[in-house]
Amino acid sequence: MAATIEPQLLTESTQDYLKAIYELTQAGGGAATSSIADRLSVSPASVTNMVQKLAERQPPLVTYRKHYGVELTNEGRLAALRTVRRHRLIEQFLTHVLGYSWDEVHQEAERLEHAISPLFEERLAILLGEPRFDPHGDPIPDANLTLPDSCALPLYRAAPGQVVRVCRVRNDNPALLRYLDELGLRPGLRVRVISSQPVDYTLQVELVDYDKQVVLGQALGEAVMVEAI
Amino acid sequence: MAATIEPQLLTESTQDYLKAIYELTQAGGGAATSSIADRLSVSPASVTNMVQKLAERQPPLVTYRKHYGVELTNEGRLAALRTVRRHRLIEQFLTHVLGYSWDEVHQEAERLEHAISPLFEERLAILLGEPRFDPHGDPIPDANLTLPDSCALPLYRAAPGQVVRVCRVRNDNPALLRYLDELGLRPGLRVRVISSQPVDYTLQVELVDYDKQVVLGQALGEAVMVEAI
DNA sequence: GCTATAATTTAGTCTAGACTAAATTATAAG
DNA sequence: CTTATAATTTAGTCTAGACTAAATTATAGC
Numbered sequence: 280m281a282a283t284i285e286p287q288l289l290t291e292s293t294q295d296y297l298k299a300i301y302e303l304t305q306a307g308g309g310a311a312t313s314s315i316a317d318r319l320s321v322s323p324a325s326v327t328n329m330v331q332k333l334a335e336r337q338p339p340l341v342t343y344r345k346h347y348g349v350e351l352t353n354e355g356r357l358a359a360l361r362t363v364r365r366h367r368l369i370e371q372f373l374t375h376v377l378g379y380s381w382d383e384v385h386q387e388a389e390r391l392e393h394a395i396s397p398l399f400e401e402r403l404a405i406l407l408g409e410p411r412f413d414p415h416g417d418p419i420p421d422a423n424l425t426l427p428d429s430c431a432l433p434l435y436r437a438a439p440g441q442v443v444r445v446c447r448v449r450n451d452n453p454a455l456l457r458y459l460d461e462l463g464l465r466p467g468l469r470v471r472v473i474s475s476q477p478v479d480y481t482l483q484v485e486l487v488d489y490d491k492q493v494v495l496g497q498a499l500g501e502a503v504m505v506e507a508i
Numbered sequence: 509m510a511a512t513i514e515p516q517l518l519t520e521s522t523q524d525y526l527k528a529i530y531e532l533t534q535a536g537g538g539a540a541t542s543s544i545a546d547r548l549s550v551s552p553a554s555v556t557n558m559v560q561k562l563a564e565r566q567p568p569l570v571t572y573r574k575h576y577g578v579e580l581t582n583e584g585r586l587a588a589l590r591t592v593r594r595h596r597l598i599e600q601f602l603t604h605v606l607g608y609s610w611d612e613v614h615q616e617a618e619r620l621e622h623a624i625s626p627l628f629e630e631r632l633a634i635l636l637g638e639p640r641f642d643p644h645g646d647p648i649p650d651a652n653l654t655l656p657d658s659c660a661l662p663l664y665r666a667a668p669g670q671v672v673r674v675c676r677v678r679n680d681n682p683a684l685l686r687y688l689d690e691l692g693l694r695p696g697l698r699v700r701v702i703s704s705q706p707v708d709y710t711l712q713v714e715l716v717d718y719d720k721q722v723v724l725g726q727a728l729g730e731a732v733m734v735e736a737i
Numbered sequence: 738g739c740t741a742t743a744a745t746t747t748a749g750t751c752t753a754g755a756c757t758a759a760a761t762t763a764t765a766a767g
Numbered sequence: 768c769t770t771a772t773a774a775t776t777t778a779g780t781c782t783a784g785a786c787t788a789a790a791t792t793a794t795a796g797c
Binding site for chain 3: 325332
């Protein structure tokens, strides 16, 4: 059982790196220097530099082999999850309490996640009713940093004819989020797949709740995650 | 009319220095290097260094003459007021929405004030109903950075026999705040001065609303500000 | 008006975390 | 198997904002 490291012992940058590595390795495998650099808008050299420090810390927060990418240690993973919890609680707060729109929350949460105390985190979670998912449908780790299960089927892989429920929307692209918001394609919505083009990943779907048909391109089909009903 | 400088153009440290100078010069006159150093828990040399930078900026944020202390320029004052507004709005939020106690809010607000966006500030003010005073009774600058009038009579200067209303409590000492909170001595409370000792500043007062008598020493008599009813 | 003391400033260091340019290593194509 | 290209790492710089130690200036007491 690894002791969890209190966030105030980690600098903002450190937390940002851990969170980036966590998110990049969700898909499996190690995170490449250049993809971390991209995500944090930082030069690859800076990443190498920081990653070496993270690996040399006691306890180490990442494992690192030159030229082969980085993975989180258990301590690193827990620290990342703590930041993810804060980020997603704050997103939930921003939409539900302060009336932010979907696409505005990410940036704001990105700064606030580093400024709140453990007490704030706890009180916020209570105020929001210990939510298990944020506004994009991303799972919020609980106070013990356990993640609830969340769906993993991208809409473009759903079988034609099937009716599914949107449970999550990839949130790295504000413009895309705004468009999905316009369509009403939010977590909870039911969708029937009318046709699915395997070659160019174009979809024709019916938004069952609005009785409306729309066509979605590859980016949208990949961004919307669904579960069977 | 000086253009106001957006907070995101100022580093956290810069905002901290400006706010400290603002608060220290409220009493009138310039702020001494050592008093700024004390307030920010930083060495006097660091203060000299930073103050010189603030004076050399375009536009300058402070006026500075070696060995004679610092004052804010109008630009500096507006920037400080912006931070003060954020700080006090956040304090109000922490007590009214997240259920923080009086003495817990300051530290938390101290970090959050640097992490919020103009949108957050605006939404928060709306959520809270554009409050004019924070939980300690300190005036909150409005969106144009105008300060509401606030009372300035310390309790120990009120005439014996007079009934006054608490309107503000100095908030630099958490232990003192906790004690005042226990007594119920909060903004809004009515107090009758029974006796006032001019030599050692000891007070005997009646808390009219609770029908209770208490004795207050110098620190408390100075910390509680009142207005005539 | 001098002098001891306190306050302030100067000068020089340090650290975190970014950067660029150059060197190295891995990979894909022939 | 070699080589061109892409990715990564190394080496060396830079900046903000802190520090300490030493030098300077102001002030209070005689």
